[in-house]
Amino acid sequence: MSSSDTQQHRARAQDRLSEALAQGSLADVRRILLKMEPADVAHLLASTPPRHRQVLWQMIEGELESEVLNELNPELRLEFLSGMEPSDLAQLAATLDDDDVADILQQLPDRVTFEVLDAMDQQDRSRLEQVMFYADDTAGGLMNTDTITIRADLTLDVVLRYLRRHEEIPEMTDNLIVVSRDDRYVGLLPLRTLLVSDPSHSVREMMETRQAPIPVEMPDDEVARQFERNDWVSAPVVDENGRLVGRITIDDVVDVIREDADHSLMSMAGMSEEEDTFAPILKTARRRTVWLAINLVTAITAASVINAFQGTIEKVVALAVLMPIVASMGGIAGTQTLTVLVRAIALGHIHQKNQLWLVQREAMVGLINGVIWAAVVAVAASLVFDDWMLGGVLAAAMVINLITAGVSGALLPLALERLRIDPALAGGVILTTVTDVVGFLAFLGLATAVYGT
Amino acid sequence: MSSSDTQQHRARAQDRLSEALAQGSLADVRRILLKMEPADVAHLLASTPPRHRQVLWQMIEGELESEVLNELNPELRLEFLSGMEPSDLAQLAATLDDDDVADILQQLPDRVTFEVLDAMDQQDRSRLEQVMFYADDTAGGLMNTDTITIRADLTLDVVLRYLRRHEEIPEMTDNLIVVSRDDRYVGLLPLRTLLVSDPSHSVREMMETRQAPIPVEMPDDEVARQFERNDWVSAPVVDENGRLVGRITIDDVVDVIREDADHSLMSMAGMSEEEDTFAPILKTARRRTVWLAINLVTAITAASVINAFQGTIEKVVALAVLMPIVASMGGIAGTQTLTVLVRAIALGHIHQKNQLWLVQREAMVGLINGVIWAAVVAVAASLVFDDWMLGGVLAAAMVINLITAGVSGALLPLALERLRIDPALAGGVILTTVTDVVGFLAFLGLATAVYGT
Structure with a gap:
């Protein structure tokens, strides 16, 4: 087996669906859809162009609808939900996880949110309002309230009998959470421990207290780092008084990790990590145009530097030929440094004491690679244009750039981070402006000094 | 609490460590280190510049050493391990997870690997050889062999008693794996089910058979997608005959997700996702230089296009001023498209039937944004240089580019993917070459047609 059966199976289902859609045989489409897993339907919707996507969505109903919504990426989910009635939304909300519903409601207009909350039953509403109280990029926004709690003074035998009275234990439950009489977090009793221990022991004897609970205000990227570092499946969440308010599970953390990593990638090209691959033409054009406008400012700034040296270029046209090399090599080198720093910041590798070392290293790396490639390019240019002066100017400009x-590739993200501006988003544009301007200025400036105007 | 206590606590520990290191009081360093969690020590090593890093590593000994190694990023881990004796490596290996040891051994020279395997006891060796048999980017390379298996004909009561005979249940065990007499995978018995069900039921009655096992040859990124889609904590792995060979747990999958996402980001700047943030100067310079060399070829190609139009530039120097705008706007627009496609490919959103739609959309988006910004820039340029012909040429070149x-931002990654070349790595360079060459060619070519040489 070179690839996976599941993958092939899914690809086949997709092919059959595409054919059925193309032929307009909607009965076939519905039949295939109903046999698919919700996660696969969500994946299918995400990889379908707009027109067919709407057709597909309209055929998904009932329980499948909420399960699919639960799996969709936030942008697509919002698109589908915006078209629904508040009463349908309230019904849907009852079947989704608290944290997902909270996310959705926070994205909808306030008016709709209130209508949806009104249409819910009391219990759902109060549980949800608890989660919605917290920003969705904090532990509070990530958590669910489906915890199973026990007291420390019980014996394991009692715990086992208590569990058996449950219809089911929530998914991703690897620990029972031990709390005090006033709901303060005390420790964890892993199911793994419960199952192998002598039932006459007490919870207090067998519980683990090493794992610190997660404060409800902790930013979601820090929550993700903690999960990654400690290999947790779930973790208890406490409020500022140490009271248990919910728990976070690894499936939601995986989404945070994926989004954070995508965020760096997409931001560096001026886009959002929630960007829908198959967004329609006009929506796509509108979103991208802002980024182009910002970069146009960079390009015009660079052009106006060149403009100042028209006289020199008229005299030595070879300068026009070579100047993009200086700017582009600077841009490439800077982007490499910037990318390393953006990732290091995302991974939490950067702090006060190690910043200076990084900036110094990047300066040295720039010097070394600058000298190497400046020498190569300068010799080549000198030979081609039969002008060793030109080669010297080119080499000096490249080293400088x-x-x-x-x-600047190292300093910029550090400075932006301190100003609370996203370095992945703003870093690239500012950096290119710097390397373009310095590149053209150094090259054409030195040339003017050497050749005169 | 604006930030997390844990984070602050860690930052404080790091500050105290840095001070102790700076003052050379190694006793203090050791004392602080021994109080830290292995994952935090690993994080500390990853965010420490080379000189201090070596000092720190030498102070970590015994059990902490192997626990820290287990948490380190692959590049750093390999660096530390390369300095160790095979017999120490063998001892270490006994304390690490199979898949991690297999990864390490596969990176070491063959001679060292054999020595390490020789120094191991029989049981460790044969278990390990099983994992090493599979490539480390497949399910086989990700799996561990610490499964707990049961037969379908047992009652839950017997299963409970069987579990109690274990010293401990492996971490991340959410399911017991049901196998047939000849070790074929049959289904899963979730601990959640075991704990709430009537003990007189049989495993067969209560087990789940919906979750398909993972074929041992499945690529690791597809494994990660399956985990994400289905919210698994662990999954059984089977060989081509359906025999259970191990299981994969979410902690290892999270690493794959993180690495894959980092891969796209780092590759687009010509680097590896394993790149060590604090690599020494020479190592960094050597790695980056290759990327600069490749991009130099792009820059020289672009320069030689300009070179062909020296005559036209001499006649109209404003062309030299404006030509970087055409090339750079093309590069930005192309990078946006490329980034969307790279991510979509990584997410598995692209297949045969939806590719054409994407290419068409990107062409339309390019046309729309091209016309908008071409108009703006062309009017500005015409006014600045008092030459409406120049504006027209600029506008046409921008739309074309x-x-x-x-x-090309859409076609390139699709083509590269089909040729099994990493689109994130190769896409950017080729794309920039295309947008530079087409940009300069269109602008200077049209100008030559209009102004003559």
């Missing part, structure tokens, strides 16, 4: 690229 | 950018 590569050192600038290294230093 | 933005459509080219959209189409």
Whole structure:
């Protein structure tokens, strides 16, 4: 087996669906859809262009609808939900996880949110309001309230009998949460421990107290780092008084990890991690146009630097030929440094004491690679244009620009981070402006000094 | 609490460590280190520049050493391990997870690997050889062999008593794996089910058979997608005959997800996702230089296009001023398309039937944004240089280049993927070459047609 059966199976289902859609045989489409897993339907919707997507969505009903919504990426989910009635939304909400419903409601207009909350039963509403109280990029926004709690003074035997009275234990339950009489977090009793221990022991004897609970205000990326570092499946969440308010499970954390990692990638091209691959033409054009406008400012800034040296270029046209090399090598070197820093910041690798070392290293790396490639390019240019002066100017400009690229590629994200501006989003544009301007200025400036105007 | 206590606590420990290191009081360093969690020590090593890093590593001994190694990123881990004796490695290996040891051994020179395997006891060796048999980017390379298996004809009561005979149940065990007499995978018995069900039921009655096992050859990114889609904590792995060979747990899958997402980000800047943030100067310079060399070829190609139009530039120097705008806007637009496609491919959103739609959309988006910004820039340029012909040439070149950018930004990754070349790595360079060459060619070519040489 070179690839997976499941994958092939899914691809086949998709092919049959596409054919059925193309032929307009909606009965076939419905039949195939109903046999698919919700996660696969969500994946299918995400990879279908707009027109067919709407057709597909309209054929998904009842329980499958809420299960599919639960699996969809946030942008698509919001698109589908915006078209629904508040009463249908309230019904749907009852079948989704608290944290997902909270996310959805926070994205909808306030008016709709209130209508949906009104249409819910008392219990659902109060549980939900608890989660919605917290920002969705904090532990509170990630958590669910489906905890199973026990007291420390019980024996394991009693715990086992208590569990048996449950219809079911929530998914991703690897620990029972031990709390005090006033609901303060005390420790965890892993199911793994419960199952192998002598039932006459007490919870207090067997519970683990090493795992610190997660404060409800902790940012979601820090929650993700804690999960990754400690290999948790679930973790208890406490409020500022140490009272248990819910628990976070690894499936939601995996989404945070995926989104954070995608965030760096997409932001560096001026897009959002929630960007829908198959967004319609006009929506796509509108979103991208802002980024182009911002980069146009960069390009015009660079052009106006060149503009100042028209006289020199008229005299030595070879400058026009070579100047993009200086700018582009600077841009490439700077982007490398910037990317390393953006990732390091996302991973929490950067702190006060190690920043200076990084900036210094990047300056040295810029110097070394600048000298190497400046030498190569300068010799080649000197031979082609039969002008060793030109080669010298080119080499000097490249070294200057590569050192600038290294230093600014390292300093920029650190400065932006401190100003609470997303370095992945803003870093690239500012960096390119710097390397373009310094590159053209150094090259054409030195040339003017050497050749005169 | 604006930030997390844990985070602050860790930052404080790091500050105290840095001070102790700076003052050379190694006794203090050791004392602080021994109080830290292994995952935090690993994080500390990853965020420490080289000189201090070596000092720190030498102070970590015994059990902590193997626990820290287990948490380190692969590049750093390999660096530390390369300095160790095979007999120490063998001892270490006994304390690490099979899949991690297999990864490590596969990276070491063959000679060292054999020595390490020789120094192991029989049981460890044969278990390990089973895992090492599979490539480390497949399910087989990800799996561990610490499964708890049961037969379908047992009653839950017998299963409970069987479990109690275990010293402990492996971490991340959410299901017991049901196998037939000849070790074929039959189904899963969730601990959640075991704990709430009537003990007189049989495993067969209560087990789940819906979750398909993972074929041992499945690529790791597909394994990760399955885990994400189905919210699994662990999953059984079977060989081509349906025999259970191990299980994969979510902690290892999270690492795959993180690495895959980082891969796209880092590759687009020509680096590896395993890149060590605090690699020494020479190592960093050497790695980055290759990427600069490749991009230099792009820059020189672009320069040689300009070179062909020296005559036209001499006549109209404004062309030299404006030409970077055409190339850079193309590069930006193309990078946006490329990034969307790279992510979509990583998420498995792209298949045969939806590719054409995407390419068409990107062409249309390029046309729309091309026309908008071409108009703006062309009017501005015409006014600045008092030459409406120049504005027209600029506008036409920009529209041509933005459509080219959209189409090639979409086609390139699709083509590279089919050729089994990493689109994240190769896409950007080729794309920039295309947008630079087409940009300069269109702009200077049209200008030559209009102004003559």
